[in-house]
Amino acid sequence: GESVGLHLPTLSVQEGDNSIINCAYSNSASDYFIWYKQESGKGPQFIIDIRSNMDKRQGQRVTVLLNKTVKHLSLQIAATQPGDSAVYFCAENTNDYKLSFGAGTTVTVRA
Amino acid sequence: DTGVSQDPRHKITKRGQNVTFRCDPISEHNRLYWYRQTLGQGPEFLTYFQNEAQLEKSRLLSDRFSAERPKGSFSTLEIQRTEQGDSAMYLCASSTETNTEAFFGQGTRLTVV
Numbered sequence: 001g002e003s004v005g006l007h008l009p010t011l012s013v014q015e016g017d018n019s020i021i022n023c024a025y026s027n028s029a030s031d032y033f034i035w036y037k038q039e040s041g042k043g044p045q046f047i048i049d050i051r052s053n054m055d056k057r058q059g060q061r062v063t064v065l066l067n068k069t070v071k072h073l074s075l076q077i078a079a080t081q082p083g084d085s086a087v088y089f090c091a092e093n094t095n096d097y098k099l100s101f102g103a104g105t106t107v108t109v110r111a
Numbered sequence: 112d113t114g115v116s117q118d119p120r121h122k123i124t125k126r127g128q129n130v131t132f133r134c135d136p137i138s139e140h141n142r143l144y145w146y147r148q149t150l151g152q153g154p155e156f157l158t159y160f161q162n163e164a165q166l167e168k169s170r171l172l173s174d175r176f177s178a179e180r181p182k183g184s185f186s187t188l189e190i191q192r193t194e195q196g197d198s199a200m201y202l203c204a205s206s207t208e209t210n211t212e213a214f215f216g217q218g219t220r221l222t223v224v
Contacts, residue, residue, distance in 0.1 A: 032211060043115075043202050043215035044154065089153050093211055097142060098167070099204075101153025 010106045019077040021105045023090035026071060032093035035064060035075045038104070039086045047075070047088075077107075085109045113137060115216035117203050123222045124193055131189045132219045136205030143186050144213060145178055146202040147171065154202055160186060161208070193223045 013019045025033070031052040036044035048059045050066050050073075057064050063076040073090050087106050091099040116135040124130050136143045141162050146154035157176070158168045162183040172178075175193075180186040190197055200220050204213040 034212070036215075041217075041220075043117075043204075043217045046212055046214065049212060091153070095167075097144070097159055097161075097206075097211065098156050099144075099146075099154070099213060100156070103151070104153050 008105055009103065010108070012108045012110060013080050014110050015080060015082060017080055019075075019080045019084070019107060021075045021077075021088050021090075021107065023073040023075075023102055024071060025073060025090070025092050027092060027094065027100075028068075028071060030092045030094065033064070033066065033073050034091045034093065034099070035062075035073075036089045036091060036101075037084075037086045038089065044089060080107075080109050082109050082111065115203055115205050115214055117201075117216035117219050119219055120217060121220050121222075123224060126195060126223055127192055129189065129191045130193060130221065131187055132201055132203075132221075134186045134188070134203030134205075134216060136184070136186070136203070137214060138184075140205035140207050140214075141183065142206045142208060142213075143180055144204045144206075145186070145188050146204065146215075148200040148202055148218070149198075157188075157201075190221075193221075195223045197221060198223045 034049040035047040038044045050057045050064045061078045065074045087104040089101045089104045091101045118133045143160045145157040148154040160180040175191045178188045200218040202218045204215045206213045
């Protein structure tokens, strides 16, 4: 079946360094992607989204890149801070409303 | 707080009991979603409402599960005859019809013992 998934389950990064979290998707018809951050015991928090007619979108300290040729999505976090420690999910918006999530990448920021 | 609100935050119940969860979406959002998340996994879609109409139900939603949104505002998710496999975080989200960005609540963590 078609699914959204992340390349690595865990990522350890030094405080102040940049983080890159990767995600592969298989539904070539997907046209909207979202990155969520989830802290322990909390619901997913929207970070940034991108539509398939774009290949890059920037937010505050975050950049999402979309490569439709290889069906790959990445989230870059600049100058990673301790508060960035969380589980990060990429999600694919299907049927205009349904989100399909990958398993997530746990990011740990080392002081 | 104008975000999505879920109640209760935690629920422990004995196997075979019924439980009901409530979700209050962001007030101007006409779309409401329920997701289930088990440990170490991403959320899985359960069902979706547009206003009071339930437009899709996942195959994950067995006959023991029922969701309602009677007035197009808050929603309830009921699980009858709970099983240990129902233990999970139940997440509610809402969005407008034109903006597909979904905002999630803090979830209700269900533990069936």
